[in-house]
Amino acid sequence: MPPQVAERQYQGRVHERSRQLMSDWMAALGRAEAEGVPTGALMISGNCVELLRACHILPMFPEVTALQNAIRKKSLPLILKAEQAGYSSDNCAYVKADIGLFLEGGMGPGRPIPFPTITVCNYVGCNVYVKWFEHLADISGSKLFMLDVPFARTPEPRPEDVQYVVSQLRELIALCESVTGRKFDIDELREVLAHAARAEDGYARCKDLCRHHPAPFDAYFDAINMMGPINVLRGTPEAADFFEEAVAEFESLAAQGLGPLTEERFRTVVEGPPPYPYYKNFRNLFTRWGAVAVQSTYSTVGGIWEWGFRHDPRRPLESIAEQMLRENLTNRSITARYQQIRRYVEEWQADALVIHSIKSCRLFSAGQGDMRDYFTRELNVPTLLVESDLEDPRYYAEAQLKNRIDAFFEALEHRKLVAAR
Amino acid sequence: MTTESVLDRCRDLIALPPGAVAEQWKARHPGGRAVALYPVWAPAELIHAAGMLPLALLGAGGSVELTHADARFQSFVCSIAKSTLELGFQGLLRGVDGFVFSNICDVARNLASIYQRNFPDALVTYLHLPQNSTSPAVTGYLAGELRRLADALAERFGPRVTDAALAKSIETYNALRAGLRALYDLRIAEPQNLSTVELYVALRAATLAPPEEALGWLGTLREQAAGRAGRRQDRIRVVVEGAFCEQPPLGLLEVLEEAGCYVVEDDLLLGWRWFTDDVPTEGDPWEALAGAYVNRALASSTRHESRRHRADGLIEKVRRARADAVIFTPAKFCEPALFDYVLMKQGLERAGIPHLLVEFEEKMWTFERTRNEIETFVESMLFE
Ligand code: SF4
Ligand code: SF4
Numbered sequence: 001m002p003p004q005v006a007e008r009q010y011q012g013r014v015h016e017r018s019r020q021l022m023s024d025w026m027a028a029l030g031r032a033e034a035e036g037v038p039t040g041a042l043m044i045s046g047n048c049v050e051l052l053r054a055c056h057i058l059p060m061f062p063e064v065t066a067l068q069n070a071i072r073k074k075s076l077p078l079i080l081k082a083e084q085a086g087y088s089s090d091n092c093a094y095v096k097a098d099i100g101l102f103l104e105g106g107m108g109p110g111r112p113i114p115f116p117t118i119t120v121c122n123y124v125g126c127n128v129y130v131k132w133f134e135h136l137a138d139i140s141g142s143k144l145f146m147l148d149v150p151f152a153r154t155p156e157p158r159p160e161d162v163q164y165v166v167s168q169l170r171e172l173i174a175l176c177e178s179v180t181g182r183k184f185d186i187d188e189l190r191e192v193l194a195h196a197a198r199a200e201d202g203y204a205r206c207k208d209l210c211r212h213h214p215a216p217f218d219a220y221f222d223a224i225n226m227m228g229p230i231n232v233l234r235g236t237p238e239a240a241d242f243f244e245e246a247v248a249e250f251e252s253l254a255a256q257g258l259g260p261l262t263e264e265r266f267r268t269v270v271e272g273p274p275p276y277p278y279y280k281n282f283r284n285l286f287t288r289w290g291a292v293a294v295q296s297t298y299s300t301v302g303g304i305w306e307w308g309f310r311h312d313p314r315r316p317l318e319s320i321a322e323q324m325l326r327e328n329l330t331n332r333s334i335t336a337r338y339q340q341i342r343r344y345v346e347e348w349q350a351d352a353l354v355i356h357s358i359k360s361c362r363l364f365s366a367g368q369g370d371m372r373d374y375f376t377r378e379l380n381v382p383t384l385l386v387e388s389d390l391e392d393p394r395y396y397a398e399a400q401l402k403n404r405i406d407a408f409f410e411a412l413e414h415r416k417l418v419a420a421r
Numbered sequence: 422m423t424t425e426s427v428l429d430r431c432r433d434l435i436a437l438p439p440g441a442v443a444e445q446w447k448a449r450h451p452g453g454r455a456v457a458l459y460p461v462w463a464p465a466e467l468i469h470a471a472g473m474l475p476l477a478l479l480g481a482g483g484s485v486e487l488t489h490a491d492a493r494f495q496s497f498v499c500s501i502a503k504s505t506l507e508l509g510f511q512g513l514l515r516g517v518d519g520f521v522f523s524n525i526c527d528v529a530r531n532l533a534s535i536y537q538r539n540f541p542d543a544l545v546t547y548l549h550l551p552q553n554s555t556s557p558a559v560t561g562y563l564a565g566e567l568r569r570l571a572d573a574l575a576e577r578f579g580p581r582v583t584d585a586a587l588a589k590s591i592e593t594y595n596a597l598r599a600g601l602r603a604l605y606d607l608r609i610a611e612p613q614n615l616s617t618v619e620l621y622v623a624l625r626a627a628t629l630a631p632p633e634e635a636l637g638w639l640g641t642l643r644e645q646a647a648g649r650a651g652r653r654q655d656r657i658r659v660v661v662e663g664a665f666c667e668q669p670p671l672g673l674l675e676v677l678e679e680a681g682c683y684v685v686e687d688d689l690l691l692g693w694r695w696f697t698d699d700v701p702t703e704g705d706p707w708e709a710l711a712g713a714y715v716n717r718a719l720a721s722s723t724r725h726e727s728r729r730h731r732a733d734g735l736i737e738k739v740r741r742a743r744a745d746a747v748i749f750t751p752a753k754f755c756e757p758a759l760f761d762y763v764l765m766k767q768g769l770e771r772a773g774i775p776h777l778l779v780e781f782e783e784k785m786w787t788f789e790r791t792r793n794e795i796e797t798f799v800e801s802m803l804f805e
Pocket of ligand 2 (some may be wrong): 460500528666752
């Protein structure tokens with residue numbers, strides 16, 4: 001029997017503020033067409049949103065639309081629509097939900113989600129991105145810019161890698177200028193990057209506060225409130241202010257010894273994206289055990305800020321390139337991720353690793369059995385591996401998940417008791 | 422040599438696990454090194470120029486039971502990734518010194534580093550093949566990436582690739598590719614004289630042998646096939662698309678033909694035929710090879726080409742091979758093939774070209790359902 005731990009209804013300003021900021025952005029997107037504001041589709045991972053912002057192109061993120069539809073439990077009909085059109089049941093469901101939205105009439109001229117003016121595929125790690133944006137450009141007729149970011153395959157990006165990305169960024173600037181008719185101003189980019197660096201600082205400080213016992217927030221389930229501002233709104237003063245407020249709030253919680261649950265009984269590191277269609281249900285399965293995520297890998301898909309990297313207004317294009325090349329989870333190998341998790345487990349003093357394996361996302365998941373092997377056998381870290389999906393509700397089997405999770409925490413509890421004796 | 426003896430030699434070779442292929446070659450080349458290339462494309466000429474044996478790494482087909490790899494890769498991952506890792510666990514890659522993977526998909530990407538973790542003594546290199554096809558920076562970048570691979574080989578194994586050696590190897594591989602193009606052309610012209618199974622067996626063996634030797638086989642096959650006077654049967658001409666990475670079982674290729682198709686074009690082992698024409702042999706060979714990758718590549722699902730719509734490359738193939746239809750054969754769970762299927766199918770429909778989807782797995786061993794599906798498709802076309 002799990003102990004009866006509950007969520008403390010603490011989700012103060014951070015949650016509300018994030019919702020507000022994200023709704024403002026969505027509203028601006030909804031108005032863009034009528035107001036003649038050019039839009040640019042972009043992917044989350046290691047993105048160059050600052051550059052679009054400095055070029056006065058409103059960024060849009062199909063991944064965010066897909067996850068919002070999943071949270072609102074609207075994803076399945078969209079996925080089915082795409083499957084009817086020929087998409088395989090084995091393809092990433094984020095893409096299917098996005099294409100399904102178009103087929104259902106939710107995207108396009110005069111729709112809540114406009115067609116992008118340009119489609120900028122920041123090919124950072126995920127190979128599905130290339131396919132997704134080829135398809136998006138195909139349906140929208142928008143110009144596709146393929147920003148090829150070499151995968152991190154050497155300990156550090158080489159000067160050639162940085163130069164290669166920088167030259168493509170320059171080509172992207174030229175494309176943006178041709179779309180907006182405005183001359184690019186490098187000083188404006190510097191300013192945007194300064195805001196970005198301030199937000200990055202704040203996000204890193206928030207995550208650092210989770211080293212506290214108890215952690216002031218759940219670095220997996222609550223981090224989602226910060227991922228919108230850090231990945232989508234980065235480079236705006238509002239996002240930077242948001243993180244300053246968040247730091248203040250979490251510092252105060254940490255000082256009071258308060259966490260997200262009535263009791264923090266287990267500290268976990270979570271690997272893999274969440275099951276958006278059953279976000280709350282999934283969270284509850286951990287809450288009842290008093291399990292709090294003190295770190296997560298998913299919160300670093302857009303950028304890894306906790307090791308100190310910041311965008312640098314003095315080296316604008318170079319630092320954008322470096323962030324795309326190295327400072328995000330997605331462009332690193334799965335075994336580099338083992339080391340990231342290892343640091344989290346050690347430095348954030350976690351009791352266990354939870355791997356949520358996602359069918360859609362092979363970038364995250366292909367080979368997580370090996371990851372489990374590494375943590376259990378080589379590091380002796382208790383590791384739980386469960387499977388479902390981030391977008392497709394058909395792969396979420398609650399009873400099965402609950403059994404696995406209960407069994408795992410029971411064993412962990414036992415282990416703790418034995419260790420305490 | 423007769424066609425039969427060539428094909429026997431080829432069949433023997435492809436029945437061997439890669440480790441044994443490497444060991445056999447090393448027995449004849451003491452001190453030599455073998456480097457295995459995971460699909461789709463890798464610069465075999467560069468390995469060759471280093472005096473090593475480049476050989477294709479294509480999983481295990483149905484030849485091994487997955488006893489370790491299944492616990493590493495989940496059920497929703499393609500079979501070639503699992504069986505490639507399994508080959509390692511079962512010691513069937515012993516003799517292979519180096520491995521080259523590239524960014525064809527997320528599974529291959531993860532496989533590369535997981536392979537390295539489990540086999541730390543092997544040299545595993547990961548090439549970044551550009552997905553930007555038009556930037557002026559791309560050729561120079563890729564040339565640098567090829568040099569990086571050469572440096573990694575030299576650092577570990579010794580011999581350094583000189584410009585002259587690379588230029589010579591490019592010539593050798595140009596000849597090999599020209600030999601393959603000639604066989605493909607022959608099959609387009611007289612498909613009754615060269616079966617796809619024969620062509621595939623020879624091509625697959627060519628990915629395991631020194632190119633000089635493979636050239637001889639291709640020559641024999643071409644000469645003798647050209648001299649055949651087969652009677653053309655009432656079959657439809659098809660392009661097979663989507664099997665560029667995981668290998669379809671031979672049984673599936675046989676069934677395709679038996680069920681009433683002449684396969685006149687395909688993307689099997691595409692990386693070994695990669696270029697539309699010869700790689701230039703003048704000038705800097707690194708730039709030449711990189712430039713050819715960017716500007717002379719056949720259409721491929723694992724390479725983005727912004728100068729052409731996804732479906733156009735396929736439609737061109739259909740037209741050039743005078744095919745009646747396309748049979749899509751993606752491997753189960755193969756993300757790039759399954760995504761491209763949609764855009765390609767839409768393009769074919771716009772162009773009025775019929776198509777059929779037949780998924781496969783390398784370990785598949787009964788084909789009756791597939792046979793029925795293809796027969797029904799063929800009949801619907803023949804009797805329309
Ligand atoms: S494969 Fe993963 S990272 Fe790529 S688009 Fe799908 S969910 Fe996103
Ligand atoms: S079969 Fe497809 S998914 Fe599997 S490794 Fe090859 S390209 Fe990737």
